[in-house]
Amino acid sequence: MLNSESVSGRMSFGRVIKSAALSVMLCASLLAANQAAVFAQSAEAPMPPAPKPDPRAAVVPPEEPILNLLDREPEPLFSDTLVPYAPAHSGMTGVSEGLDQGALYLMAKVSQDSPPLDDGLVWRIYSETTTADGRLQLVATSEGGDAEFRLDPGAYLIHTAYGYAQSTNRIVIGKEVMSKMVTLNAGGIKFGASLKDGEELKGRPVSFSIYGREFDERGERDLIASNIKPGSIVRLAADTYHVVSRYGDVNAVVRADIQVLPGKLTEATIFHKAADITLKLVNERGGEAIANTTWSVLSPGGDVVVEAIGAFPDFVLAAGEYEALARNNGRTYLHTFEVVPGHDREVEVVTSVSELASEQAQN
Known part of the structure; x- marks a missing residue:
């Protein structure tokens, strides 16, 4: 038989168990609510962007390199x-x-x-x-x-x-x-041109072309850039290139192999041995140029270097010896002349002196 004290003790113990159970359920509810709030907050706001790379930082190879x-x-x-x-x-x-x-x-x-x-x-x-x-x-x-x-x-x-x-x-x-x-492993070339005595060819018809060094199956180089003017800076991958410089449009051509180093600017000055020549057909020294004249400039071996029509044909020619052949009014006149580097001048072909040589050549 249960006495009043034992019944009272059991009732108190039951109350304690119920109270503890209610506390545990309340804590679990609060914890779930906090986790749901954190999840909702993380879903709404994205991660902040990564900082831009520091240019002065040491280069560390990435795990998956480019x-x-x-x-x-x-x-x-x-x-x-x-x-x-x-x-x-x-x-x-x-x-x-x-x-x-x-x-x-x-x-x-x-x-x-x-x-x-x-x-x-x-x-x-x-x-x-x-x-x-x-x-x-x-x-x-x-x-x-x-x-x-x-x-x-x-x-x-x-x-x-x-x-x-x-x-x-x-x-x-x-x-x-x-x-x-x-x-990029790149560098650059700054181009310049001058004569052998150091005179710069500013404002002259000078241009540069850049080629690769290797030849293709047709025996031609790969053209990288053309018609580059003196003073220009060209950015290129580090390598050795074949550079062609032209002074004028005839035969004043200089070639060179130039190396480009990574992170460096190479200043390349090309020296030309040439001069600007103007041809005139005259009846006497210092006379007026005769119009409607057809011209051929020949090499010492007789090859045609350049041809033109007019009273004052103008060419840039490489240094050396040439022969001017002028045709006018059915007659041909010959004159041998020399091109000296940097010595721009007029070359006169005089009809009174050259006519006899022309007639002998025809006979």
Whole structure:
């Protein structure tokens, strides 16, 4: 038989158990509510973007480095048509793109030890998806210095151009923020031209052309750039190039192999041995030039160097000996002359002296 004290003790113990159970349930509810609030907050706000790369920081090879496509088989030709690229916009402050895209921040420098470039770069982003004609799709471009792109997850080709120095790399984009530094391994050439005595050929008809050193199956060099004027700076990938300088349009041509070093500007001055020559057919020394004259300039071996029609034909000729052949009114006149480097002058062909030689040659 239970007494009153034992019944009272059991009732008190039951109350304690119920109270403890209610406390545990209340704590569990509060914990679940806090976790739901944290999850909701994390779903609403995206992770802050990664900081831009520090140009002075040491270069650390990434776990998945950019692959240089210059060491691979050639890719399909790039398309020149820009595919419409309109990233989604978010209503949150400071976030302009959708959360389903990745952010790519790009910088470039000419060598490992040089600072990042802040101008002169052209960035092109190509999708690896090809069009019906086998070309890669251009999805985004940027010009200037560093560049930032928002891209859908996937594989892309990054084409970086700095003058004639170019680099093509492959990268895989996810939904995170990525930053990459492209090292172009490039330098430059500053061109100049002068005569042997050091006189600069400013304002003269001088031009430069840049070729690769190797010959193709047709025995020709690959032309990289042409019609470059003195004083111009051309950006090129580090390598050795074959440079052709022309003074005038005839035979004053100088060739040289010039090496471009990464991160360096090479100043190349080409020395020409030539002069500007003006031809005149006259009846006597110092007389008026005879119009409607046909001219041929011959080498010592009799080869035609240049031809022209007029009273004052003007040529830039390489140093050496030449023969001027003038035809006028059914007669031919000959005169031998020499070109001295830097000695621009008029060369007169006198009819009274040359006519006899012409008649003897015809006989």
